[in-house]
Amino acid sequence: MCSRSFRPAAALLAALLLGGCNSYSLRYRAQPQPKYHHVYADFTPLQDAVGFSIDTDGRRLEEVYVKKGDGTVVHPVSIAYPGFGRNGALFPGIGVGGGHVVGGIGVGIPIGPKRAEGLTTATFEQSAVGAPPWELHVKIQGMEEAEIPGVGGPATGK
Numbered sequence: 001m002c003s004r005s006f007r008p009a010a011a012l013l014a015a016l017l018l019g020g021c022n023s024y025s026l027r028y029r030a031q032p033q034p035k036y037h038h039v040y041a042d043f044t045p046l047q048d049a050v051g052f053s054i055d056t057d058g059r060r061l062e063e064v065y066v067k068k069g070d071g072t073v074v075h076p077v078s079i080a081y082p083g084f085g086r087n088g089a090l091f092p093g094i095g096v097g098g099g100h101v102v103g104g105i106g107v108g109i110p111i112g113p114k115r116a117e118g119l120t121t122a123t124f125e126q127s128a129v130g131a132p133p134w135e136l137h138v139k140i141q142g143m144e145e146a147e148i149p150g151v152g153g154p155a156t157g158k
Contacts, residue, residue, distance in 0.1 A: 024040065024042075024053070024055050024119060026040035026041055026042040026053065026055055026157050027040075027042050027155035027156070027157045028040065028041050028042060028136075028148050028150065028151045028155065028156050028157050029041075029148065029156050029157040030138070030146035030147060030148050031147065031148070031149060031156065033146075034140075034143040034144055034146050035144075037057045037059075037140075037143050038055070038057050039054070039055065039056065039057060039138060039140065039143070039146045039148070040054070040055040040148075040157050041053060041054045041055070041136055041138070041148045041151060041157075042151075042157075043132070043134070043151055043152055045126075046123070046126075048125065048126050048127070049077070049123050049124060049125055049126050050123070050124050050126055050129055050134075051121050051122070051123045051124075052064070052076075052121065052122045052123075052124070052136055052151070053119045053120075053121050054119060054120045054121070054122065054136075054138055055119055056119075056120055056138070056140045056141075057140070057143075059140045059141040059142055059143065060081070060140070060141040061079065061081070061120045061122075061138060061139075061140055061141075062139045062140060062141055063137075063138070063139035063145075064076060064079065064122045064136070064137065064138050064139070065136075065137050066124060066129045066134050066135065066136055066137070067135045067137055068129070068130060068135075074124060074125075074128045074129050075124075076122040076123055076124050077123055077124065077125055078122070078123045079120065079121070079122045079123075080120065080121040080122075080123075081120055082117050082118030082119060082120060083117045083118065131152075132151065132152020132153060133149075133150045133151055133152040133153035134150075134151045134152050135147060135148070135149050135150075135151070136148040136149075136151050
C-alpha cells in the first residue's frame with residue numbers, strides 16, 4: 001500500500017530522474033530521440049558563423065551537418081570535442097590500524113567506458129547555412145543518425 005506521504009516523494013524522485021536527460025538546458029532535441037539515448041542541441045550566433053553545441057549523451061560525435069530546405073548538405077568548418085574520461089574508479093589499497101590510529105595507502109584506477117565530459121561544438125559558416133531555423137543531423141558513436149529539426153525556431157528540448 002502507498003501512503004499519502006510517499007506519493008510526493010515518488011513524484012519528486014521521478015521528476016529528478018526524468019529532468020536529468022537534458023543536463024545542459026539545451027533548447028532543441030532530436031525527434032525522435034534515438035532509442036535509449038538523449039540527444040540535444042542549441043546554437044550560438046557568432047560574427048560570421050554559427051556554433052552548434054551538441055549533447056552527445058557522453059559519446060563521440062562521428063558526423064554532423066546542416067540540411068537546407070533545398071536538400072543541400074553543409075558540413076562544419078570545425079568541430080571542438082570535449083575531454084573524455086572514465087566515469088568510475090577502483091581504489092585498491094593497503095591499510096594498517098591499531099587502537100585509534102589508522103593509516104593507509106590507496107591508488108585510484110579508472111575503470112568503465114570513456115565518456116564525453118561536456119558538449120561537442122560544431123561551427124558552420126553563416127553564409128553557407130543561411131538563416132534559421134536549421135535542420136541539424138548528427139551521427140553519434142553507437143547510435144543511428146539523429147535529426148534535430150527547427151534549431152533556431154521555437155524550443156523543443158524542455
